[in-house]
Amino acid sequence: MKDIIFLQPVFKEMIWGGSRLRTDYGYDIPGDHVGEAWVVSAHKSGDCTIKNGAYASRHLSWLWDNHRELFGNLKGDRFPLLVKIIDAKDDLSIQVHPDDAYAKEHENGSLGKTECWYILDCEPDSTIVVGHNASDQKELRRMIDEKKWLDLIKIRPIKKGDFFQIEPGTVHAIRKGTLILETQQNSDVTYRLYDYDRLQNGKPRELHIQKSIDVIRCPHKDPELSQKITKGNGYICRNLISCEFYQVDKWDINGSVSISQDFPFLIVDVLEGEGTADGIPLKKGDHFILPFQYGPCKVEGTLSLITSHV
Numbered sequence: 105m106k107d108i109i110f111l112q113p114v115f116k117e118m119i120w121g122g123s124r125l126r127t128d129y130g131y132d133i134p135g136d137h138v139g140e141a142w143v144v145s146a147h148k149s150g151d152c153t154i155k156n157g158a159y160a161s162r163h164l165s166w167l168w169d170n171h172r173e174l175f176g177n178l179k180g181d182r183f184p185l186l187v188k189i190i191d192a193k194d195d196l197s198i199q200v201h202p203d204d205a206y207a208k209e210h211e212n213g214s215l216g217k218t219e220c221w222y223i224l225d226c227e228p229d230s231t232i233v234v235g236h237n238a239s240d241q242k243e244l245r246r247m248i249d250e251k252k253w254l255d256l257i258k259i260r261p262i263k264k265g266d267f268f269q270i271e272p273g274t275v276h277a278i279r280k281g282t283l284i285l286e287t288q289q290n291s292d293v294t295y296r297l298y299d300y301d302r303l304q305n306g307k308p309r310e311l312h313i314q315k316s317i318d319v320i321r322c323p324h325k326d327p328e329l330s331q332k333i334t335k336g337n338g339y340i341c342r343n344l345i346s347c348e349f350y351q352v353d354k355w356d357i358n359g360s361v362s363i364s365q366d367f368p369f370l371i372v373d374v375l376e377g378e379g380t381a382d383g384i385p386l387k388k389g390d391h392f393i394l395p396f397q398y399g400p401c402k403v404e405g406t407l408s409l410i411t412s413h414v
């Protein structure tokens with residue numbers, strides 16, 4: 105019988121961050137402008153600590169390097185996924201990520217970034233930026249040169265429970281009043297296209313206009329999302345996305361369900377509610393990994409979960 109691996113988040117202060125990671129999740133955050141909790145991460149910029157069991161106080165990257173059998177002996181020099189909770193009190197910059205090929209060549213062998221967003225909560229009439237309106241690279245360059253940001257970006261209304269897949273080359277921005285769970289490739293490569301002319305410590309943050317133009321896909325096309333739903337006695341499971349980098353599912357449990365773990369590893373994020381996993385208490389804001397060959401995990405209670413795996 106293998107242990108469930110609970111993780112301690114790493115917090116990131118951001119000019120656009122707020123305090124909802126404390127007020128809504130009870131995390132012990134270091135200030136009132138905390139934008140991100142890296143809740144499942146082995147990235148060098150924010151490596152989660154293990155909270156329990158034989159490997160308590162080790163980092164997730166250490167576990168990946170030294171006990172690859174817990175991850176089904178997957179190949180690769182880094183743990184493949186990164187999960188964050190993002191509290192946008194203010195607008196994030198408008199940005200785009202490269203794909204693996206571009207990042208490998210231009211960012212010292214880094215991975216590109218495909219990411220996806222589950223809207224945990226948002227203020228009424230909130231919006232988000234996904235995509236752009238330029239028909240080709242020439243028009244894109246012209247709109248950027250002329251600073252026609254509002255004509256360029258696609259602004260969409262959002263509500264709690266919405267889901268977006270952000271492929272490399274997609275112009276995107278989280279906007280104020282939004283709380284998001286982001287599941288992504290383990291990468292930190294972001295090209296900032298526009299930052300609303302804001303200042304940080306008296307200076308504008310660096311923009312990456314040419315790299316952005318290099319990687320933005322024209323015209324924008326929304327990816328196809330899964331509609332697959334599985335229902336049982338006491339639960340509903342909605343498949344949010346299955347792509348080459350990850351599969352993400354949303355679970356709403358009211359009673360009991362056996363979640364199968366047939367993958368190299370399974371990440372579980374507790375979004376809401378309370379309950380147990382194989383008898384271990386769970387609450388909102390818990391994040392854990394079921395290791396390789398853990399077998400089925402019996403989850404009981406009234407809970408909403410997101411699970412992810414490669």
Ligand code: ZN
Pocket residue numbers: 199201219270276294
């Ligand atoms: Zn992004």
